Amino acid sequence: MLAGTLLLAGCERKPGPATAPRHAAPAASATGATASIPPEDGQWTMPAKDYASTRFSGLDEINASNVQNLKVAFTLSTGVNKGHEAAPLVVGSTMYVVTPYPNDLYALDLTKPGAPAKWKYSPNPSPSSQGVACCDVVNRGVAFAGGKVILNTLDGYTVAVDAGTGKEAWRTRLGDINKGETITMAPLVVHDKVLVGDSGGEFGVRGWLQALDVDSGKPVWKAYHTGPDKDVLIGADFKPYYAMDKGKDLGVASWPPDAWKIGGGTTWGWISYDPELNLIYYGTGNPGPWNAEQRPGDNKWTSGLFARNPDTGAAKWFYQLNPHDVHDYDAINETLLLEVPIDGRMRKVAARAERNGYLYLIDRATGQVLSADPYANVNSSRGVDLKTGRLNINSEKVPQLGKVIRDICPTASGSKDWNPSAFSPRTGLLYIPHENLCMDWENLEANYISGTPYVGAEVRMKAGPGGNRGAFTAWDPVRRAIAWEAKEDLPLWSGALVTAGDVVFYGTMDGWFKALDARSGKPLWQFKCASGIIGQPIAYRGPDGHEYVAVLAGVGGWAGAIVSADLDPRDPTAALGFVGAMADLKQKTTAGGVLYVFSLPGR
């Protein structure tokens, strides 16, 4: 048992329906958490920076004492007025930038900052794909491997493009937009496999992760997230930690008859990789429909975390973060692979700031939950039972048909959605850009029609306790408490970046790109970008040897759809209820996709 006798992590620290995180003094990094991070090479070759998904840059030219001098080095419009969630990549002296639909890919020669793109690749996705993208037509980034840039398109293709010429090397169709299947996640390449999952949990699709051969694009394996074990690639190696995740064909048995066929469990978020254990970690999306009364059972293998062998796809373990999810708490958020001292012993953990509001530390080898602490306001559950692994749902906050359940915290979008955290081995802190929203929810009857929304809920979101709709939280995984926190008026929908200069960067939905002191949270610098920021900042060393920081501005995504899709602010249920919390966003920012690259003066 961990943390003494605290079997029920989270709510035990505070009575009442709403749990709240503890605060702690900043940790000394020497005794704190760390991570296996390759030596800094000045590049940024995958959206998460490294397989451990730390989004930590070892560059320190830009630091807490000079970041206030940061200036715009150059800018580039993408000409796309939709949500820009992608991280640029920097490989050698080239930057790769991908846009939301139409998923154009630009290669910029960093030896000539501001010069025209070396090449532009346009995959020309089917325009119909826009109609089945639940929450804006976003793309979260590309992968680089073996001289190729790997790109997912909204209409369900994975494409490899020659990194030097921009010529298409291969193109493989994985999704079917006629069923509502799109692809928005960033691929990850492990060994010779390109790993790709689908989106469409609001359209009754069946979630999966696929591996393609990086040279040919040929499918190698495919693991579904509902259905019989053989479809899920559950075999002899599968050893889940908790009893609730054990049993034969749970992907069928934990559903009403045939419901697993349209049950969601998509893979539109992040994959991490532990080379030592040779395991990938990724979460599955919400079960469909949102109306959980239509799908009694645990709805395996939705809303949980898989560990798989990347070469075969064979499942090693699974942990269901939200069994029988009733609140749309996808488990697709990023997994940071850290080493954390727990009870005097360094543990290899998967650290996850979950949509359900808990910061989980999970044993990477076994799937055992070591701790689960609320990092934000939560009343939808009362903590995690560390003995059973089960989330203890607050029965007062369970949606019902024909009744509005009020003030559920967090919202369907979670305490944190897809937008990734960062971790610094220098400070030992996790940096979590997140939300502080609550919601009213009424279940409705959902009817499945292929390629149309399959949701069954009317939701209205609003600001959470305190009124600040967002927060940037530095979390100490050793003390299991907040080190410092910067409150934000708007929900945070951008990623975080932390550097060896001990500066953290993130953007706000009204366009401020901010730098804070990574140790204290002290605001150091901010710049007003052309549009709200929901992209993922990166840092790199330019061909001139100097450090640059880059981010895509371009408001949108689920939270910003009111702007990117020009929704009526008078309908709080629009954008699956998000407009209720964002009625003022149109007054605060404008659409537009612009790459910003920053540097110190004289660069």
Next chain:
Amino acid sequence: MLAGTLLLAGCERKPGPATAPRHAAPAASATGATASIPPEDGQWTMPAKDYASTRFSGLDEINASNVQNLKVAFTLSTGVNKGHEAAPLVVGSTMYVVTPYPNDLYALDLTKPGAPAKWKYSPNPSPSSQGVACCDVVNRGVAFAGGKVILNTLDGYTVAVDAGTGKEAWRTRLGDINKGETITMAPLVVHDKVLVGDSGGEFGVRGWLQALDVDSGKPVWKAYHTGPDKDVLIGADFKPYYAMDKGKDLGVASWPPDAWKIGGGTTWGWISYDPELNLIYYGTGNPGPWNAEQRPGDNKWTSGLFARNPDTGAAKWFYQLNPHDVHDYDAINETLLLEVPIDGRMRKVAARAERNGYLYLIDRATGQVLSADPYANVNSSRGVDLKTGRLNINSEKVPQLGKVIRDICPTASGSKDWNPSAFSPRTGLLYIPHENLCMDWENLEANYISGTPYVGAEVRMKAGPGGNRGAFTAWDPVRRAIAWEAKEDLPLWSGALVTAGDVVFYGTMDGWFKALDARSGKPLWQFKCASGIIGQPIAYRGPDGHEYVAVLAGVGGWAGAIVSADLDPRDPTAALGFVGAMADLKQKTTAGGVLYVFSLPGR
């Protein structure tokens, strides 16, 4: 007679079909040209800065010795991917920014740089207006008067908006998009009149200028540019200088029967005002159709310069710059009101860098042409006869039905199009951002159908002599020669700004915003904006007392329609032939509208 015996200005200086400008050493400003410029108040209250249209800012904090430190202060996306030709206005501590269609107007509080707009006004023009805009859906700026911002909409309205609240004060319909009438020009307010003209010379509209009462929006007078004298407001006061512009009802008599009713002569460019003479100056657009074989005669009062009383509209004089225009040489360019020493005497002149390639100095009071010198490569004409005022057309370059006439210079878009020059009383130089293009032209039969294109020409544009498609030319109006010139790869389609810091600013269509030494042309600084620049830069003093420079990036316009309208680069005749010269623009920039505000560090 002027300049000795040089009656035929322009080509007399160089034999052969192509005329070329002289070069001269930089002029000493003390003995040079000057202008009546009000004392600098740090604002920018009309697109041309002042009634003399100098676009000169008296601010000098940013100067030739520190401009290399200029940095981006803040940015704002307009969310509009069309050509941004407008100048921002700065009145007090508020900046007003207008977009292309849908003509949204933003009010930005400069005391809070980067803060959300104080208000946004959306006139919601008819979407159909986009279909009758010949050359992108541009807007060239707004006017400010009496606490109101005056805005023209693409669908033919003039709207006054309360500058404090953004509430609509009045709205007057002036144009009829069903006939192809749009409005793209910036209004000018003189006394209590708002002056507005129409666009649509490629749709067989009938050009006009109207005056509206600034308080009520009620029409006060309307002067047509074709038709009987009474329609043109030609009366007893009308005293043109040249015989060719004298006669009764020339707006009818110089046309085939009824052709004047669909003859163009629109007013989509610039108006200047001389308070001393109480005269406004503005030019009229091309006659329609482009195929001049269908309209024998001089086609009054198209393609010429009007001087009018702003209170009554009564015409004072007219000078037809391009009688019977055969090359689409609109005369809508800006008129700079200068005082220039000529033959030992200061003359009040209207200085105009014309589309036909000549820099005219015209007596403001009489309409007499004092000189007309080529400032760019011209072979379509052989100078101006100063005795008759008549442009001497090169018969070898006159388009014909069924025959391609090759290598006509300049193109239909002119040596310079609408994008305005600047003048510094400190250097005595005119700063002309312009083009260096030639074209092949074949006349086609044009048929008039209301609300559809009425052109009758197939044009292919290309780079002019030397291969540089653009140039930024500093012109000495005293020596009537080029002081210095910066060649540009792409045509220049942005305006020019010159400041008392002796810096000139302009933008390129691939997004570089540039600062040059106003005296020498030496490049001092450049910054890569998100999209190509066709806007008009301005300078102002912020509420903090410091100087700022602002410009809208956002490629498009006629020259950039290949990007903003996503035209096929393989069709050189697209965009009325401009795509022929711009096939590479898609590789060099991307669409997107972004306001950039620059300042020195620490501001």
